[in-house]
Amino acid sequence: MTLEELEVEVTRLEDIQEIENLERIYGYYFDTRQMDKIVDLFSDNTESVEIESHGKFLGKDGVRKMYLGAVGGGARKPEDTAQSRPRGLMGVITVIIQIGGVITIAPDGKTAKGRWHAWLAESFPFGGVMGQYWLHGYYENEFVKENGKWLFKKLFWNTTFYTRFETGWLVQPLVGFLPMPGADSPPTAFYPYPSGYHFPYSFPHPITGEIDQPVFTYQHPMSM
């Protein structure tokens, strides 16, 4: 192996570690309500961001609408300066545990895709009443390396359940439908439990190399 080949290998390992950190840092910023810092984790050439049933938001403007709007939960106010402390809301927590990153770097080393679980413990005044919630979903995110730094290019969190602590996913898979104003389109694949939806994997099979081509026919709950 030449020094050049070795450098390629080391760069690939570093790229995976950088993207692991980027994803985790996203979660910590969300947890600590530093939504303006989240916006800066996205490329200016962002494709889209889609979370839960909020709808799909396009481009960097869409990123701002998503994180500085309702999802931000009042993280920033117009009177805040860049130096202001992050604004927490009494009783609101969003613990986003990001698990199981499988990251695939493109051969050219300039883009990447990654799948994670996100498991959340949340408290939020849903409908004006403070509640405690368990959430689960899968991320399939895309990344781009610009000027030597990895950034989000696309973020998609596909919800499995959003349930009350007191009931659980079997009894109440979804506490409600939460569309956000200003979305460019409705949610593109919002099929929580028990739909049986298969959110496609970005990675090929490690041994056979098979590309994921899921067969899924969504049945509306009312037609089941």
Added chain:
Amino acid sequence: MATLEELQARIQRLEDIKEIERLQKIYGYYQDYGEWQKIVDLFTDNDPSVEEADRGVYKGKEGVRRYYIDLLGQGMKKPRRPGILSILFQLQGVVTVNPDGKTAKGRWYGFGMEAKPIASLHEGELRQTWINGVYENDYVKEDGKWKIKNLHFYLTFRTPYEDGWLKTPVVGQNGPDPNIPPDAPTTVYAPYPSPYRVPVHFKHPITGV
């Protein structure tokens, strides 16, 4: 300063660990969706085995196929029962690659949230459960790819959401299947509140014991 060869060996070891972590995490994602054929394809053809909880040991590639396809997948002849949920996080891998770089061992937690029938593997009332257990797995590198050699999941608890592990440590676990029997009996089955602890494969990082 290390030579190019020494550096290459160290980087290879890091890559092997990353590949094995990736393999185990992908195993978890396939299990979530009941993609049993894809899981069988993650095992080596050369004398693999699988043992989970108290279902017994399934040996050889044919045994692995019988366990995942015939038993867990019910032959894959019909779609999975609606309402089944399986989310099993593959957590905290400690992967030890042997010095020859051809075999490895890994320990993981398998922790998750399920909705599964409790009367048998496939029928009966669905319950929502918390599950936790420990993996101690063996891996082998063949043709440059890491594969699963032996998979062993030791169940700690599978408890109804409403009860918790203290009150009801295990539901929905019913011993070896009479119709698709294992090739050998269960080696260890000792869920909570047993004092049994799954032995760790790794040596102490400081003392080497």
